[in-house]
Amino acid sequence: MNVNDAIRVDDAGTATCVNCGKGLGLGSGDPLAAVLRSERPSMAAGPGVRADPRLFADRPIVLRQTFCPHCLALLSTEIVPGDEVSYRHWHLGK
Amino acid sequence: MPLFHIPGSEHFAYQAKSLEESRRLIGKFPIHTVTQAEIDAVDPLTYEVIRHRLAAIVGEMGDALKRMSGSLVVTDANDFGATILDENGDSVIVGLYNTQLAASADMAAKWTLENRCHSPGIRPGDMFLTNDPWVGGGLHQNDVSVMAPLFHDGEFFGWTMAICHQVDLGGVSPGSWSVEGRDVFWESTPIPPVRIVENGQLRGDIEDMYLRRSRVPRTVALDLRAKIGANKVALERLTSLIAKYGATTVKAVMKRVMNDAERRLRAKLRELPDGEWSAVAHQDSFRAGDRAIYKIVLKMRKADDQLTFDFTGTDREVEGFCNCTYAGLRGGIMPVMMAMLCGDIPWAPGGMYRCFDVISEPGTLNNCNFPAGVGKASVGSAWATQNVVSECVAMMLDMHPEHRKSLMCVCCGTWDLAVIGGVDQRGAPFITLISDPMAGGFGARVDQDGVDTGGLHCIPMGRIADVELNEYSYPILYIWRREEADSGGPGRFRGGTGGSSCIIAHDSPIDRVHLVVSATGKALPQAPGMSGGFPAGTQYNVLSRNTTVWEQFAAGRIPASLDEIGGDKDILQQHLETSLGPRDTYYLHWQGGGGYGDPLLREPAMVAKDLATGKISQRGAHEIYGVSLSADGSIDQAKTDARRQQLRRERVKDAVLNSSGGPP
Numbered sequence: 001m002n003v004n005d006a007i008r009v010d011d012a013g014t015a016t017c018v019n020c021g022k023g024l025g026l027g028s029g030d031p032l033a034a035v036l037r038s039e040r041p042s043m044a045a046g047p048g049v050r051a052d053p054r055l056f057a058d059r060p061i062v063l064r065q066t067f068c069p070h071c072l073a074l075l076s077t078e079i080v081p082g083d084e085v086s087y088r089h090w091h092l093g094k
Numbered sequence: 095m096p097l098f099h100i101p102g103s104e105h106f107a108y109q110a111k112s113l114e115e116s117r118r119l120i121g122k123f124p125i126h127t128v129t130q131a132e133i134d135a136v137d138p139l140t141y142e143v144i145r146h147r148l149a150a151i152v153g154e155m156g157d158a159l160k161r162m163s164g165s166l167v168v169t170d171a172n173d174f175g176a177t178i179l180d181e182n183g184d185s186v187i188v189g190l191y192n193t194q195l196a197a198s199a200d201m202a203a204k205w206t207l208e209n210r211c212h213s214p215g216i217r218p219g220d221m222f223l224t225n226d227p228w229v230g231g232g233l234h235q236n237d238v239s240v241m242a243p244l245f246h247d248g249e250f251f252g253w254t255m256a257i258c259h260q261v262d263l264g265g266v267s268p269g270s271w272s273v274e275g276r277d278v279f280w281e282s283t284p285i286p287p288v289r290i291v292e293n294g295q296l297r298g299d300i301e302d303m304y305l306r307r308s309r310v311p312r313t314v315a316l317d318l319r320a321k322i323g324a325n326k327v328a329l330e331r332l333t334s335l336i337a338k339y340g341a342t343t344v345k346a347v348m349k350r351v352m353n354d355a356e357r358r359l360r361a362k363l364r365e366l367p368d369g370e371w372s373a374v375a376h377q378d379s380f381r382a383g384d385r386a387i388y389k390i391v392l393k394m395r396k397a398d399d400q401l402t403f404d405f406t407g408t409d410r411e412v413e414g415f416c417n418c419t420y421a422g423l424r425g426g427i428m429p430v431m432m433a434m435l436c437g438d439i440p441w442a443p444g445g446m447y448r449c450f451d452v453i454s455e456p457g458t459l460n461n462c463n464f465p466a467g468v469g470k471a472s473v474g475s476a477w478a479t480q481n482v483v484s485e486c487v488a489m490m491l492d493m494h495p496e497h498r499k500s501l502m503c504v505c506c507g508t509w510d511l512a513v514i515g516g517v518d519q520r521g522a523p524f525i526t527l528i529s530d531p532m533a534g535g536f537g538a539r540v541d542q543d544g545v546d547t548g549g550l551h552c553i554p555m556g557r558i559a560d561v562e563l564n565e566y567s568y569p570i571l572y573i574w575r576r577e578e579a580d581s582g583g584p585g586r587f588r589g590g591t592g593g594s595s596c597i598i599a600h601d602s603p604i605d606r607v608h609l610v611v612s613a614t615g616k617a618l619p620q621a622p623g624m625s626g627g628f629p630a631g632t633q634y635n636v637l638s639r640n641t642t643v644w645e646q647f648a649a650g651r652i653p654a655s656l657d658e659i660g661g662d663k664d665i666l667q668q669h670l671e672t673s674l675g676p677r678d679t680y681y682l683h684w685q686g687g688g689g690y691g692d693p694l695l696r697e698p699a700m701v702a703k704d705l706a707t708g709k710i711s712q713r714g715a716h717e718i719y720g721v722s723l724s725a726d727g728s729i730d731q732a733k734t735d736a737r738r739q740q741l742r743r744e745r746v747k748d749a750v751l752n753s754s755g756g757p758p
Contacts (some may be wrong), residue, residue, distance in 0.1 A: 004492045004625035005540065005586065005691045026753060033753035036746050042618060046718040047711055048631030049619070050683070051665055057378050057617035058385050060366065065626075065745065066752060072742045074626035074692035077620050079378065082581040087391055087407075088622075090489055093368030 003090060006068075006075045007032075013092065020071035035075055036067040042079045051077070059083060095275060103464035106228045106286055106418065107456075108201040113182060116208060123211040125181050126249035126341060129224040132347045133353070141510075142697030144229035144339060144347040145187075145440070151331045152176045152189040155256055155324040156555075164321035165313055168258050171529035172558035175257040176324060178332070178348075179203045181250055184444030187349045190554040194476060195237055195257045197443060198421035199427035202229025202239055203253045206287040214289055214321055218245045221291035221325060222484035223304065223318075226284035227264065228421040228464055234418075235282035236260050237271050240290065240318070242325035244332055246341045252348070254322040260314050262515075263523045264307035265469060269513030269525055271432060272469050273382045273669035281469040282307060291322060309515070355445030359436060360399035361367035364451065366497060370395045371489040377459075377474065377508075378617040380414025381467075381670035387617065388412060390460055390478050394486035401450035403427060403483065408458045415467035416614070418736040423452065423460045425472070430550035434487050436502055453721050453745025470612060473509035480552060481507060481620060484537075488624060498540050503583065503627060505544075505551040506534020506592060507620025510633055510684035513610035514674075519569045519601040526568060528595065528682065530575060532556045535582050535590030536685025538627060543683050543700075544590030544687035546709065549575055569602035573643060573653055578631075578683055580714045583619075585627030585689025586696050591709055592630065592686035598643055598658070598676040607674045614668050615685055627689030628718070634683040635666040641679050656681060693719050693725060694738045698729045717741075 002008050002018065009015045009066035015024040026033040042061040043049045053061035062082035066075045078088060136144075160169050167173045175195030178186045183203035206222050206229075214224075224231050231239030243752035263282035266272040272280040273336075286453035290300050301318065305311035336344050372393045380388065391407035411417045418425075425736040427450070432441050436441035439446075454461040460475040462468065481504045488501040496598045534545035549556045561572045573596040583589035599607040613633045614620065621630035641661035646653055653659045659679055674680055701721040704710040715721045720741045722733035 001494055002495075004489070006625050030753060032152075033751075035409060035752045037748035037752040038746055038749035040239055040748075045628055046584060047713050048582075048584070048628070050632050050634035051616065053617040054615070055665060056385065056668060059387055060620050067746050069751075072746055074694065074745070077623055077626050077628050079622075079629050080374070081387055083617070084389070087372055087374035087389075088485075089370075089372045092371045092493075093370075093397065 005084050007071060008093065017068035017071060019073035020068060022068070022070040024068065032066070033067055036069050037064065038067065039064050039082060045079060095277065096731065097466055098413060100464055100732055103640055106464065108205050108228065108230050114315065116182065116204065118212045119208040119736055124249045124271055124429065126246055126251045126345060128182055128342055128345045128349060128516060130290050132342050133349045136343060136346045136350060140339065140343060141350060144335065145351055146176055147335055148187050152178060152187055152578065154248060154331060155254065156189050156191055156326050157257060158324040158327045159258060159320045162316065163258065164316040164322050165261055166526060166559045166563065167261055167529060168320070170315065170563060171532050172553060172555045172557050173259040175199065177255045178328065179253040179255065180345070180348050180444065181252050183253065184208055184352060186351055187443055188441050188443060192553045193429040193432055194425035194472060194552045196250035197425040197650040198230040199239065199255045199257065200443065201421055202287065203241060203255065205229045206241065210287055215217060216243050216250065217293070219292070221322060223285040223290035224287040226286045227421050227468050227471060229286055230421045232257055233425045234423045234470065234477045235263055235284055236469050237472065239535055240321035240325060242329055244263055244329055246336055251341065251345065254325045254332070256324040258321060260317055261527065262309045264309065264312065267671055268309060268515040268608055269610055270469055271511060271610050271612050272415055273515055273610060273612050273671055275381060275415040275469060277466045277467050278465040281415060281467060287292055296322065310523060331662055351440055352442045352445035355436070355440050356448045357437045359446055359449045362435060363396060363399040365494065366396060366490055367493050368397050371486040373482045373485040375478040376618055376620065377416060377478050377614045379614055380412045388459055390475060390482055392482040392486055394490070396490060399449065402453065403450060404453040405458065405460060406453060406455065408460060411466040415469040416471070416473035417462035417466040417468050418460050418475035419468055420461050422471045422476030423454060423479055425441050425476045426460065427483050429480060430483045430487050433551055434491065434502060437500060447472065452524070460574040473511065477508050478620070480751035484551060485622060492540065492624065496503055501735030502539055503544065503589060503620040503624050503690055505537050505687045507615045507630060507685040508613065510682050511612040512680065512682050513658040514568060514570065515608045516606065517604050521603055524568055529755055530558050530593065530595045531684040532558045533593050534628060534684055535592045537621065538583065538587040538589045538690035540583050540690060541587065543588045544582060546582065546591040547593045548590050569600055569607060570597045571600040571723065572597055572720070573659070573679060577708065578712045579708050581631040582686035582709065583621060583623045583628045583630040583689030584693040584714065584718045585623055586691025587689065588704065588709070589623065589630050589689045590643050591622065591689035592684045594683035596679055596681045598679045599676055605676050609670050609674050609680060610670045611666055616668055621685055621688045625689050626692040628693065630686040630688050633685055635671040637664045637666055637672065638662065638679045638680040639664065640677050643679060644677065663740035694741060698734050702727065702729055
């Protein structure tokens with residue numbers, strides 16, 4: 001089953017990259033444990049971020065992205081407070 | 095003053111009850127109802143005829159509101175709701191207007207029936223008014239509901255309800271958007287349901303009590319009559335329908351409409367995978383001077399044919415005016431259910447509500463207690479709730495090969511509020527909100543871009559007034575209104591662009607226009623993308639003082655950018671109150687929709703077209719999409735391939751293994 005355009009998951013819960021077909025987990029637990037995670041200042045998201053977030057808030061704001069460790073395909077993107085864990089997850093039922 | 099519990103306030107906080115409990119409260123109040131056998135007995139042809147007639151009646155309510163109102167928010171932006179409800183207060187059908195409003199109509203109807211049927215009583219010819227967000231019927235005090243009971247042969251048959259956004263109902267700041275407010279006492283006082291119409295006559299004492307609080311009572315009075323008129327239209331049409339088909343048949347159809355919506359939604363849910371999807375919606379700043387960031391967290395679970403929206407982990411209510419009540423929470427769920435899950439199902443909230451449960455702790459951002467401030471609830475925490483629900487529902491749909499085509503990434507992350515007020519060019523006082531942000535960007539789909547300045551998720555028939563109509567109605571001139579490049583979230587499929595307007599005060603006898611600004615999404619965008627797609631752009635508001643606009647007009651030029659406007663620039667904070675002098679301009683730039691998929695996978699030809707049509711900038715094409723164009727505008731494929739490879743490497747330059755848990 002495709003989770004989205006970037007990630008596929010099989011009946012055993014193993015996640016793979018849609019782009020290269022290689023695994024995104026480490027064999028147990030979190031199916032995305034092997035993906036690469038990057039955090040950069042939110043203005044790295046391009047000209048759509050109109051102004052420095054420090055004008056408006058005290059907490060650090062980051063562009064957080066994850067990538068396939070094999071082909072470097074982009075898997076997820078969010079702009080969030082950098083001191084906060086990611087709340088964006090999915091978990092399929094049995 | 096810190097927020098504290100006010101004894102007795104819980105009376106006004108609507109609590110869902112079983113039908114048996116509700117019936118016990120109303121005692122011997124005569125109710126018209128039907129049996130399951132009578133529901134089953136309606137033939138398909140009669141069912142469809144009456145069902146469509148009910149939809150047409152709601153449409154006629156909307157037409158009546160627009161014809162009678164004098165507020166552009168109603169007549170030209172369609173920021174209102176119209177609903178028909180049954181004798182239990184369940185919404186049978188809603189108009190294609192503001193579906194956030196329709197989501198809480200049932201709460202107000204149930205509360206009124208349970209609390210007003212004995213004193214002062216509910217009788218033919220009565221209508222009830224409320225703007226209490228804890229009771230329901232609207233999300234903040236500006237949403238004023240007028241509900242009319244329908245009786246047949248001495249039995250209470252159901253309700254019709256018209257709800258409009260009123261441009262001002264008092265409170266500290268014009269427009270009732272009290273940007274410095276810390277609790278509800280800074281805002282317009284909520285009115286629990288009161289009998290505004292008695293035996294067909296408008297009650298002068300209640301109307302005076304209602305209008306006395308407004309800065310523009312004549313405008314609000316006209317809207318009140320529009321709502322009464324809309325209800326009268328609906329009551330007449332429903333009475334005719336009952337005369338033609340019989341009360342039992344009409345009621346049976348109303349019940350079956352809701353049953354069908356439930357049955358078909360459950361069938362769709364069974365086709366989708368079971369699982370749990372979680373997301374977060376942020377809001378930066380809850381009042382003027384506040385630099386904090388708040389979160390609404392959602393875990394959405396789907397098991398078989400039932401959804402559970404679990405908001406555990408959401409931040410506690412805050413001193414400010416962006417909290418929302420439980421009505422706002424429901425208002426954040428229902429528009430998404432309708433648009434993404436029920437596009438092919440009758441919009442009967444009374445049936446759809448049966449398909450999901452809500453877990454939410456009172457005293458949190460989107461289920462606040464009295465007296466937390468809620469003046470901005472509709473586009474504050476209710477809207478943020480809509481964003482997080484939208485994201486979770488879309489993630490669920492994405493896992494189904496067919497239903498994923500119905501998903502949409504989050505639309506315009508919030509409303510870019512600009513209330514202007516003062517004295518108009520005819521010497522009359524005025525207050526209005528600029529409705530242009532109704533043209534938000536739609537979120538991207540899995541196979542196409544989001545619609546540019548397409549509208550809002552929660553108002554299918556939302557519109558914006560013509561520039562000329564705004565200029566005719568209020569003492570302002572537009573320097574421009576346009577789509578904004580790069581405002582749509584980048585992606586393989588791009589989010590729809592948001593837009594901007596730039597205005598200057600013009601022709602007011604007092605030579606200035608008061609301005610209230612309230613817009614979050616400046617520190618971080620509020621319309622996230624999916625599957626790697628980027629969020630939409632951030633909100634951006636700039637006040638330019640002492641510009642050279644008039645000199646340029648005199649020279650036959652129209653400035654086309656903030657730089658060309660000249661003057662002293664002030665990038666505005668999220669919430670403030672100020673005024674525009676005769677040489678000052680205000681630029682409001684609202685958000686687009688989230689993108690879907692990796693922007694480096696977007697067809698270069700689509701990027702080139704976006705660039706040529708102003709949807710993205712040269713910088714966006716180069717930095718985010720990695721597309722290189724030749725001097726003649728054609729795609730340089732070799733350079734594009736190289737640039738995209740370079741960007742792929744740069745993106746992971748400092749990346750770490752996700753499971754490491756530590757910072758990159």
